[in-house]
Every structure is written in C-alpha cells, then in structure tokens.
Amino acid sequence: MTRTMKTGTGNERRTGTKRSSRRRVAVTGGLGVALLALAAVPAQAKxxxxxxxxxxxxxxxxxxxxxxxxxxxxxxxxxxxxxxxxxxxxxxxxxxxxxxxxxxxxxxxxxxxxxxxxxxxxxxxxxxxxxxxxxxxxxxxxxxxxxxxxxx
The missing domain is CATH 2.60.40.10 (Immunoglobulins)
Known part of the structure; x- marks a missing residue:
C-alpha cells in the first residue's frame, strides 16, 4: 500500500515555480503583443x-x-x-x-x-x-x- 499526501494539508513545500512561470508567460505574451503592434504599423514615406x-x-x-x-x-x-x-x-x-x-x-x-x-x-x-x-x-x-x- 502506498501513501499519498493530500494537497492543501500544509505538509507540501512551495517551490515558487508556478509564480515564476506565470511571470515568464506574462512577459513573453507582452513582448509578443508589442512586436505585433510594431509590425502592423505601415512605414510612412517622407x-x-x-x-x-x-x-x-x-x-x-x-x-x-x-x-x-x-x-x-x-x-x-x-x-x-x-x-x-x-x-x-x-x-x-x-x-x-x-x-x-x-x-x-x-x-x-x-x-x-x-x-x-x-x-x-x-x-x-x-x-x-x-x-x-x-x-x-x-x-x-x-x-x-x-x-x-x-x-x-
């Protein structure tokens, strides 16, 4: 018989990987939106x-x-x-x-x-x-x- 630990009991350790991966996704998404906005602007002739x-x-x-x-x-x-x-x-x-x-x-x-x-x-x-x-x-x-x- 194997023992499984229930989540939310306070015994597990938090590593912070979820928080940093969310931050990484947000930064990457923001950069992608900025690049798309710059690419959509047509070049203006003088x-x-x-x-x-x-x-x-x-x-x-x-x-x-x-x-x-x-x-x-x-x-x-x-x-x-x-x-x-x-x-x-x-x-x-x-x-x-x-x-x-x-x-x-x-x-x-x-x-x-x-x-x-x-x-x-x-x-x-x-x-x-x-x-x-x-x-x-x-x-x-x-x-x-x-x-x-x-x-x-």
Whole structure:
C-alpha cells in the first residue's frame, strides 16, 4: 500500500515555480503583443506638398496658382493642379514636368486661372508617383489641402 499526501494539508513545500512561470508567460505574451503592434504599423514615406493661391480674385481676371512638393517613395514624380466650383467634380488645370527622385529637386506646377463666375473656387494640388518618365499609369501619392479663392 502506498501513501499519498493530500494537497492543501500544509505538509507540501512551495517551490515558487508556478509564480515564476506565470511571470515568464506574462512577459513573453507582452513582448509578443508589442512586436505585433510594431509590425502592423505601415512605414510612412517622407514628403510634402504646398499650394499657393490668392484669397480673393475678380471675375474675368487671371491669377496665378503654384504648387511644389516632393516624396521620397516615388522614383519619378509629377504635380497636377485641379479646381472645382461648388460640388462639381475636380477638373485638371495643369501639370508640371516629370522629375526623377535622384535629381533631388522639388516638383513644381504653375497655372494661370481665369474665373468665369462669382463664388468660391476650390483648388488643390495632387502629387503623382510614377515608375518611369513616360509612365501612363501614375499613382496618386498625396493631395494638398483645399485652398478656396473667393471670386467677386
């Protein structure tokens, strides 16, 4: 006949292995969650896009709109200027020349705009990235904030 000791009688010795293994599991789990969170964050490309336009304009008079910017993710870049009246669709005004990233310069675009009717005219610049200088399918990388010109 063998004797077995009942648990909880106070005669067994505690080694602390349960406590340290729980701590080890908690630390390992925390590190795993942290690594997953870091892996889920997408890498952000550096770049900027600035649009310059007047606040007010007169009907029938031309005014100048300029944009400049860059993006380090695109091998070739181009900026296009767009406008719209009210809730209409965006319409392309002009595009700048295509610039290679290794040339190091900013991409620029300039347009002369002549407003035909009174009211707010919205303008924006869009930076496109391309795989080559004559790429027929540019990818939109970023758009500037909308600038509103009050036409009087």
């Amino acid at each position: 770049g900027s896009l600035d649009l310059t336009a007047p606040r007010t304009a007169t009907v029938g008079k031309a005014f100048t709109v300029t944009a400049q910017g860059n993006d380090d993710a695109a091998p070739y870049q181009r900026i296009c200027l767009e406008d719209r009246n009210g809730a209409q669709a965006w319409r392309q005004l002009a595009c700048g020349t295509t610039v290679a990233r290794e040339d190091g310069g900013d991409v620029q675009a300039t347009a002369q705009v002549k407003a035909a009717q009174r009211g707010p005219l919205q303008l924006r610049a869009v930076l496109y990235g391309m795989t080559g200088p004559s790429d027929q399918h540019p990818v939109r990388y970023r758009a500037s904030d909308v600038a509103t010109v009050q036409v009087r």
